[in-house]
Each structure stands twice: as C-alpha cells, then as structure tokens.
Amino acid sequence: MTSEQQQDIRSRLTTSRRRVLAATALAPVLTGVPAGARALSAGSDGRALVEPVMTKLADWADVSEALGRPGDMKRFMYHTGLPRRDLTVFSRGIRINPALALGTHVSFVRYTDHSTLLMGDAVVTERELQHFSDVLQKHGIMQTAIHKHLLAHEPDVWWVHLHAHGHDPVTVARGLRAAIDCTGTPPAEPTASSPPVDLDTAAIDAAMGVKGFADGEIYKCTYVRRETVADGLLILPPGLGATTSVNFQPLGGGRAALSGDLVMIAKEVQPVLVALRRGGVELVEVHHHNLTDEPRLFFVHYWAVGDAVTLAKDIRRAVDATNVVPMSGAGG
DSSP, X not given: OOHHHHHHHHHHHHHHHHHHHHHHHHGGGGGTOOOOOOOOOBOTTSOBOBOBOXXXXXXXXXXXXHHTSOOEEETTEEEEEEEOTTOOOEETTEEOOHHHHOEEEEEEEEBTTSOEEEEEEEXXXXXXXXXXXXXXXXXXXXXXXXXXXXXXXXXXXXXXXXXXXXXXHHHHHHHHHHHHTTTTOOOOOOOOOOOOOSSOHHHHHHHHTSOOEEETTEEEEEEEESSOOEETTEEOOTTSSOEEEEEEEEEETXXXXXXXXXXXXXXXXXXXXXXXHHTTOEEEEEEOSOSSEESOOEXXXXXXXXXXXXXXXXXXXXXXXXXXXXXXXXXX
C-alpha cells in the first residue's frame, strides 16, 4: 500500500468518526428533542465542526425588523416565507398555487461560535433575475444555484438559492430585503388558519409513512436525511438544506398536482430517477442547491398529475430509495 493510499484511509476514518459523533449530537432533534451544544471531534483539516444552537423568536426581532416581514421558529431555524402571490403562473395548463412551488423561503441559524448562517431560495421572474442578482452580490449574499423547479410554465420563473455566513445577521437581512424589494414580492399578510385540504390526507399519510401538514390549500409531506450534513464546517440542523418535500395541490375529485424535490447522495440518484419514471412521475431537473455540503447532495425536482393517493404510493417508492426519515409536524 502506498503512502498516499494510507493517508486516504486515515482521512476517511477521521471523517467517518466525525460524522458519527455529529449524528449522535443531533439525532434527538429528529424526534423533537433538542440536542445540547457541545464540541465535536476535529475535521480532517484540524478544525472542529460547529453546531447550531437553539434560539427563541425574540432573539430574531432585529432581523425581522430589517427584513420587514415576520418570521417563525422551525426548531433551530428562524424562518420567513414570502409567497409570490403576485404571480399567476400556469404549468401544463394548471394554475400553480404559491404554496405548491412559488414560495421564497429564507432561514437564519445561530451557531456556537456566535456566527449566523442564512440559507434559502427565492422565486423571481426572468425579468427580475439579473437585477435581483446584482443587489444580492452588492450586499455579499451568495447565489449557490439558479435553476427551474417546474416544467414549461408562463411567465418564466427562476429559483435562486441563497447563502451568507457571518456575525452580522441584521446587515444580511437588510441586503436580502433590498434584493426582495427589487421584485414584485408582496408584503406579508396576516396569518390565517388553513382551510381543510380537499384530499384524503389520512390515506396520503398512510402511503407516505409520515404525518403531513396543510400550508393553505396545499398538503405537504417532508423528510430529512438520516446522516449529519455539514455546510463547510457548519452542521446543518435537520430540515435545512437537506430536505425531501412532496407537495399536493388539490384539483378536485381526489386528483392532485404534485411538485417537490427529493434529496439524494450520488449513489441514490439513478435508483430514484428510475423509481419516479416507473411511477409515471415526470422529471424536471437534477442539480445541486449548495456548494460546500458534505456529503455532496443532489436534488431531483419532479411533476405529476393524477389520483393523489396513487401518486403518493409512486413517490414513496422513490423516497424509500434514499436515506431519509419522516419529519413530522414540519409546518410549525
């Protein structure tokens, strides 16, 4: 065995041990029990991974004010949703509900080193895209992916994935607001209770193996990766940057339009694509969302129209080809 091969094995063992320790630290979160912050073993470059810390809604008051919109807490994450209610988008003859595929979502997470991570994705029209990009870059907010989440649609819409890391989240929020204000994104509306979803949600839950939740008229099922995922040296809390989403838009008579994405590592990509196509699910795109995730993650976006419960069973076969676990109650 050459010295290079020996060094590679030592590096892999160190990385594996680091992931096991990190997974042990965050595993309770998957069952709704927050894990305490504590130091992890050093990475292969000698630097320790940094854990997220739990915060309260009040901790983000300055960020909310700078962003100009209220947010909510999703475990470790301070989350703000900005649905593009101003857009009337049709895909394959179906008008897309903003909660199905036209929502901008941004999340802030605080870490044990007192830094803050911003991750999210923004929905912009093709006319808005270049100016939006310029403003993001002016304010130091990275674009980690620009792509489509829907098949042919009018008007043309793009999805821009966002990333910023530093010690001044208020400045980041101001920059984000400046970019959003360059688009037609409407101001926040008062939170209203979700009406009953016109689908057999109990049957969907049974088929998907997860308790879904309503987001307005849309029914959503969510899963997260089992293994610990890091962005550079930052451990990503479950539900951030490594999520599978299955979203159902009722069409009447038990039918639904499905849109969402499945998160995969490289060896899972082909089995997932095959499972989707065998179920008659249309493929939209396969791509990355982040630049420095570990393990390297890929996402497949998909589209399907038909009986909601039947489609849930078809999607479940693809989900089962990935290393994910249900994330119940993801709506709150």
